[in-house]
Amino acid sequence: DKKTVIITGASSGLGLAAAKELAATGDWYVIMACRDFQKAEKAAKEAGMFEDSYEVLHCDLASNRSVRHFVDAFHALGRPLDALVCNAAVYFPNAHKPGIFLPGLFAGEGPRYSADGHELSFAANYLGHFLLCKLLLEDLKRSTVKPARCIILGTVTATVNGAELGGMIPPIAHVGNFEGLEKGMKAPVSMLDAHEFNGAKAYKDSKVCDVMLMKELHRRYHNETGIVFTSLYPGCIAETGLFREHYPLFQHLFPAFHKSVTKAYVSQEEAGKRLAACVSDERYATSGSYYSWGGEAGTGGSGGKDAVENKDKELDWFMNYGSFRTLSIDEIGGEAADDARCRKLWDLSERLVQAS
Template structure:
């Protein structure tokens, strides 16, 4: 099986002991082995956030863009993961008296017609988070042009998204449906999953695209969600982790299920953008994560002082590690293809709206004419849509990355002729 490239450098993280008890707000208790746990095992402690976790039971692709042809390459092979990763964690399924009371709430009355009516009955169903703007909207439009796909747009502001759909010519009931979900709230994620399941009925969910993200480099102090987690960590990683687990049963019904997590080179220290641009993604010994599980408000996974740019990069590193672990645990038993992809640096994305004005003006120029890693939102949408539609992208455990100008300024992985991407900081 081909694997995700090395994501945390050559430094072996120190082993850490498991937290003696779970974070009080988790939905049901954990039974932890006293054995030493790897950092990935500590990440697995996020699994109880879900009520539906299921236990383990060609090197070159063309871009679909007509305006510019760019090569899609797999990332370099990964360093082997610790054999003990996640083996020390025992999951306890929720009982009737430990289930979240929110599960008993009535479903929202404002559901779209089932499957959009007969016009959508023969289409593959795709859920895209963060579909109201940027890469998510561009991917929605690309899939609508292709036909054969019906997109459920998972967004915070439903009315705003409905207006955007009218402006962009996306017809509700034919091309898309709009459902509300706020990734800064675990309750909202659970409510979205219940509504989606009611809307789908017996129909399968064919694709889940985890795209939404926040980037908060301007913050001098961390912003916490009502669930007690730093905003970037919950929105970018934890809530997507929860959503994936809640929707596993619907994905398993599909004949060709895929789950794509949008990654970033900023979380990969083996790239120029991730390895040379400070601060680098680094989870350390994860002492901060252990504090979070004890109910202590902690901003950074490594336990160090808050840095908004690093919090984003750490969350994208967690995304890619999650993809790898889902592939290891669940692909063989569910047939779901778990992949991650980097579409190139979308230098003009709203993700950078909190950066300084001079940066927003100069960064696209730098990416276009210096690194060659620039990509427009429409083309990036075509690239992400390709991982949804192209049969060649159905393999699990792959980190797809368009390398942009790697031939011009990139470097080679030691012992390999694979170029490392030359993109900058961000872009998804």
């Protein structure tokens, strides 16, 4: 029998590439947890996925009710769950407090909110996944595949904030002491640190939360259940839909910049192999780890086959941006290093999902 993996946001970019990669092995049945049925079906067909290798189930992570319905629909299939990939995300790079940048030229746009009223990047990228992980934990526990895995997408800023190139580009992630979260993350509050809204920072903050979630899941459940919780940075996949709201000029120049200057560029196909390796390759099965890939050329290789560990270059931030590293749970840096804050995030998140 095939193993079953759920991938959120599998209708485009990295999620689709990993779904395709895993389905093609013949070993995995992929549940594509997506908010747009039509788009997901079309994407799967265009990617050449065989009909008996996947199923699209509706899941809008920006609605706690939708996440609950998704879990019910998954249970109704009667399948086991062997791996869960929390991949979906939104990014609003041009959304600032209205008028903060040259009004008219860069028309500022205020925050958007989820069905439950929480700031949308926080809700879709993190809170929906928090609820999903909680609701599916028992299924992962019951998996006969050892180890069952839960993989949560991070990004450079989430672990190395301010310490290497990717983490130095403003606005820098800052969740603070979750002052905004304590207030409920509902309008007029829009940022975790309760500061003024900035869409690019909201994305980075949500990714810090994703890595904190991985750490907290590991701390709470790994020893007891054997489930492996990991996070990763797949390299800079500069051409995905993540950048769909960025200025056209940026969308045009961004891939070339990462191909030629930072060397962090990675194709969707290669990034999909990296994520698929986190799901099924035994080399990426140390719970609590954060796997950080670099660019396409030789640094990390397909699924890390030629993985080059590069810890010696810890201080060489420019080089590090383009090389593969594994950070053990104790090496994860930035705000996600703070265990007390990880616990606080968990407790406050529980309150939010209970209330909705």
